[in-house]
Amino acid sequence: MIAGDEILTGKTAQEIFEALPERVSHKVKNNINTSPDKLALVEAAGAWTYAELGQAIEEAKSYLQDKGVVPGDRLMLVLENCRAGVAFLLAASELNVWAALVNARMMTGELQAIIDDCDPRLVLFFTAVSPEATNHADKLGAVSQDVLSLGTFSLLARTGGEPEVVEEKGSAQVCAMIYTSGTTGKPKGVMLTHRNVAFIGAVSGAMRGLSADDVVYAVLPISHAFGLCSTCMGGLFAGATIYLEPRFEVRKCLSALRDWDVTVFQGVPPMYSVMIEALKSDEFDLADLKLRYISVGGAPLDPETKEKTEHFFGMPLHNGYGLTETSPTISQARLNEGLKNCSVGRPIPGVEIKIIDGPGNEVAAGETGELWARGPNVMKGYFRNEAETQKVLTVDGWFNTQDLARLDEDGNIIIAGRTKEMIVQSGFNVYPAEVEATLNRHPYITQSAVIGVQVPGNEQVHAFVQVHAGADVSVEDIRAYCKEHLTAYKRPSQITILDALPASSTGKILKRKLHDMSADQCEK
Template sequence: MTEHANAQTLNGPELKGMEEYRSLMDVFHVAVKRFADNPAFTCMGQTLTFAELDRLSGDFAAWLQHETGLQPGDRIAIQLPNVLQFPVAVFGAMRAGLVVVNTNPLYTEREMAHQFKDSGARAILILANMADKLEKVLDRADIEHVLVTELGDLYGFPKRFLINAVVKYVKKMVPAYSLPMAISFRKAMKDGAARNHREVEREMDDIAALQYTGGTTGMPKGTMLTHCNLVANMLQARQAIGPGLEEGKEVVIAPLPVYHIYTFTVNCLFLMETGNHSILITNPRDLDNFVKELKGVPFTGFIGLNTLFNALCNRDDFRSLDFSKLHLTISGGMALTKAAAQRWEEITGCTIAEGYGLTETSPIVSFNPVDAVQLGTIGKPVAGTSVKTVDADGNTQPLGEPGELCVKGPQVMKGYWNLDEETAKVLTEDGWFHTGDIAVLQDDGYIKIVDRKKDMILVSGFNVYPNEIEDVVATHPGIVESAAVGVPDESSGEAVKLFVVAKDDSLDEKTLREWCKKELAAYKVPRFVEFRDELPKTNVGKVLRRQLRDEEPSGTEQS
């Protein structure tokens, strides 16, 4: 139960269980032994048990230790969608003492080059489908070891051969590439299986993952998440979500990307620690196949976000599924609308419990109690977590008054990688993290977000920062200035709208969007473009994004 320490701060209950573990590896070893024969992860019909995950991740760790010369603390980039190779690689890398750099497979060459160089990653495991992009940026990174995997690599013959052949030759989803230094994932696993790995001890304060998040400077920042941060948030999830789950018995659908901190913590850590079964959906945008995968699966849990709930509820084939076992639905990543929540409950019979978090908080800050969901709020602070709101001068606000939400707890990041000044802007010396979101702390202990980060755009759960888009647009020779804002969108929650002042009338929307597509991931590319003679500004010349955002959305949507 949430306690009020005073009239200005909300505190979650006491956090339990931290003394059980010395690092994430302790969590892993206990789980794989305790639940050895249970299914851990399933993807496209193939299942890994906890014992198989233990063996395969050990093989990967052995290859890293014997064949690469990488040392504990070195970084390895993992650029994979939801495939079985992901948990194998993540836990194998951590068992070798490495720091995991989760990398979005949707990244463009520019975004990849920045993250690889910034993190100092010395190795990468990448899906063959995007290896052509890696070829073009290797000379801008410090990567020494390249592993390439194909979609079906962890399947047996002949299914492996069929999957990889269809992806490469029928669907033509693997562009040609030349990476002479690359080693196939299957060869690395085979070589690793012939060697013994040595378990590496890590301390709670050691960095476990560099999780990149958008920054107001326009370039992503590496969030240093320690073993303590991730273990704490896993245990916080256990206390907040766990009472409604049965250890080793749950089957949970995981359509959101595992490289995203939301799914990473909930599926790869919390559900693994409790011995439960995650069904990884490789391409949730392919709703036809997504729903087909759900047929016949007695799923008991579902982790999603607002846009996905809406999309599924609009489908007859989804509405005809058997929801009799479903008793837990979790929403995160973006605001949950009451309409979506109510429709989901009408169709599935299951209430959605919304939580709130950020990359910098590993991510969970608050969660709606499953048995006391309050729609329109982000729930109560999780265990070991304190929250307060402050005004523009940093003064703590009383309950019921809006202010910037600040968070303190063991899940709060160590800081931004190599960015001490940026860290100091959001993390106080006494441990309070400033989220940038405007919230009200209610008398009943629940938290309500009343405004999001003033400039951030949330597209299908992904953070999009205007400065990054504007920096790309500014390189076009026909642009005087631009401003990117978020506008409401039925399918993605928000969409990017770009306001542009051009040098002449020859520039059109299509040309500008094609320019953006070369440098930005698809979800960052402006959906709407509006040309103007000038942009509204403050008296010091700063563009008033808020004024643009508050105007009635207009502009032409481009396909």
């Protein structure tokens, strides 16, 4: 068992833990009181100082209370990164309301499944920044609203949604719920408490050396744990300025980095490759950027991307690792630590890990086993799904990542593979069972199997499908079907039609053979 070490930014881990707020909003409100004129949130439509953020939070609180929201209710926010979304999240924090954050860039059927599971009192669609949110709002009959500094959004009020029990301690109350489809393909609400979110916000910020002088570029979705806890809350806790961008477009990104003197950028590996190419053009100059810290997460980092990025920017590319269920961070490279390999660093302060073999014994240093973690970052559980919770979370707080890992000679974690089949494409989790379930609904597909294929700096979805005998269906037909029924990042990059999927004598599809077939296709 290995525990994370102390933070080397002027405070010990214990000092940071003792200063964690009872609710996430309390830390932000402290900055509102001490630095009211400091810029807090910036987006294309405008900017808020910390004082204006405080006003927006109060307006959001009043709005929610006027709509009958009570402690223990679920409030669903269908959004892309925006100021109003952050204000409603912090207002929910003040009211002991759970904020279920959902990426607007999913299909309506996928969204409906989450609404059915979450059973929220209200659903807010942030139409001012997201065409997809507008589309969902129109399809589901939401009503347009216009509220002072919060701007325009749409509301879907529901009659269900019995409130959950309010915890005696605010830190144990659920702050955010983030949905992951899981290996079953069914949506599961990961319940992150105020303690979970505040812990990662404080610790990850301290490990990056964040201060009020920093400008943080937030393009990672706040509907995901990385963007919410590490990037957004980490920055706000430090009193920094957060530049919110709904989606990554390289030229818009570089213009913002230059014009706003951005100092901190967190992204997924493919972002750095396209940034480097754009910076080689006449339009942008690396010398114009003020970046002091860059990091990567959400997808595997390959040696080529690491070497190329560090050489071009002249600074370490900090790697890290985690899952939604761990808020998300388990390990992280230390500030300005130039790791020689693509390891994901050591456990963060306050987090313990162990690497075990099949029988449950800890493996020797350098050997591969299943990675488990325990600490204030581990989720409360899956919403109304005790059976799935018990599969991964023990009574004494150990969480099974279901990932295979080993330690290098310096104690850094190297992720060796997955015991589960989740695919991470461009920083987004893709679960084969969900894609397969969608493909299998196609009228001409008998069965399907989906695997992840490693490509430089990313992982792609490769779907193998078996169609009915004599069916007149092409790869392009299946692509069109996927475009209609799957969110963009879940759509297969490759589709292979087979007469029959390789299977064992019991009928189990042999995915190892599919990996071999995929590799052969790539070589050709």
